[in-house]
Amino acid sequence: MAEICKDLNKLCVYNYSQSVPGLISLIDVQRNLKSFSFSSHIKKGITCEELSTALTRKGRTINNLFLHGSIGVISHSFLTSLINLKDLTIYHDCESYKGIKEFQKYLANSEFPDLNSLGIYDDFLCFKEMAMLIEKTKGNISYFSVYTSNKSAEGTGMLINAISNFCPKIEYLTTYLGPKDLIYVKALLMNCKNLLSLHLNSLNETSDIGDELLDNLTKFSPKSLTYVTISGYWKYSIDAFKKFFESYRERKLLCFNIDNYIGEHFTTEHIDVVKKYFNEEIIVNSNLLF
Template structure:
């Protein structure tokens, strides 16, 4: 095993890229293993970063004598010169640059009060990353970032092959304009939209030729009137890239021409406006669409959209809808038009439980089900009926469940659910709730884990550790 050639080792270690403990152990085997594992470990040194000070010490060990002499001449003799040079040029292996975490490790340096000295140290450390010897494929820019790194020597070389960018519309506009001049092949773009929207991001979108995954993450608490103009202009830039975009997460106002996105595979759409217009979703058919996530989209609009995309949807997530409009019709639209559905998140109340039974009968390929239980009366038979239907109608494929609930789950109903799950595939179970699972409930769950009825169980309040249709692997 220790004599495997480097190509084989690379393939093996790439599979272990998220398992840092195993990779760290690998570098101790022999020289070949070490030479293959080190670049993978340093590809993204910011991921799951815990020992910030240790990373800083490694980084500053690459400071040149010229940089050290320059800082010493300005009264900064705090960065200890290593006894010997590092074995590898670790920084050259970095393909991910997280500017937020880079700034954080710099600020682990203590006892500096003058801003000019902070600026001096930061500039010298940034030069270790931004130069003609490094290339980055992934870049994260934090909120309101103001540093003008586009003027550093080697900026164009560093970011000319950028594939993924996460930034903010309020990011320094000079920086965004610099990226627009250099980066033409970004595939994934994640944009945080805040109160003050500026045009730099629009120029960046216009410059791209390979956009595949575009996500606008909105601050739903704030909005200005002039945002409408920003959305309109930005939407026009996006639609020019419609043929290449496969994944889209947007505010409704950003996509006036949704039908142009003919190659779209996943769509996440929502709004924070109560009186938003949804004409752009009416009578739209997207032949490649497989994933739909909707937030605050009226149920009648969703019904129309699902009917127009009959037979192709594999995942549906519906959140924050109003129950006064056609809730049952929405569930009916899903089970009448989505026979191949594999994952579903749905809001239900007492009146929808019987329609849930019809859904389970018609959607035989369901693998995972998330039920946002909006209003089930604990003192009546709501929970009993819900679990009875799951036992009776769940196909053999269905064994992954999440329950998002605001009322206490009836203990006897839950116990009966577990007892009648025998001879089925052990379930993956996740409860997301606010103070409604007692120690008695948790003990019951643990007892059925020991019996093999439940394979994995998670219990939290907000599900921050998981993606939507994810039951095991935490982010």
């Protein structure tokens, strides 16, 4: 294949193992490799350093990168070479502490000035590193999404602040909001005028920030924001619910969802309010209707 296929724009490697012959040669002969996807099921403790080195040699051409299960398998030093990267998606479920620290190090040290899309879905902590990465972009990020099941994550406010200051063109945002992060929400809504979809999760903390969050959304949301998902671990009063929906009376709230809503927080009265605005065609869809 390396002798014949020299002009691949996209290369996808799934279920990678060290037994795949010729892969490094195949990567090396590519003249304009734009997109690289990698998925690994290698046993823990086995590393593939040659793959990282080969990707480093293609650092100037690759602008789309998808990684799944790469932590603890390959070195992520090649990330710092991807100076023209536009789209980065990383999925991990990693038990290797050493591999996590290595990944965080290279993520923080990388610079992707033309980054347009960033999605990181993992079970470890890299909010600080993502914030540092965003601060080195040229402001072209339109899509950002992060997911973690690690309840001890820190730096959520730092990340929101970075998005607020360095992502004026963002349209789709999924991130986490801690109880001390509300100070960043107003600036986020006022600076990011192109927001279409906003999804704010909590790290499973029950708190009383719901009304203040809805108040910020009511007063400062850009006109473009018509898809809203907020956490069910926060408490919301009926009055705050009504004020928020009233702010959409001159436009439609295309989708309003509550993630992980808890019975004690969401009563039949909350649902009745949603149904009222649904019947008035202000809310088009909501998971509370079902």
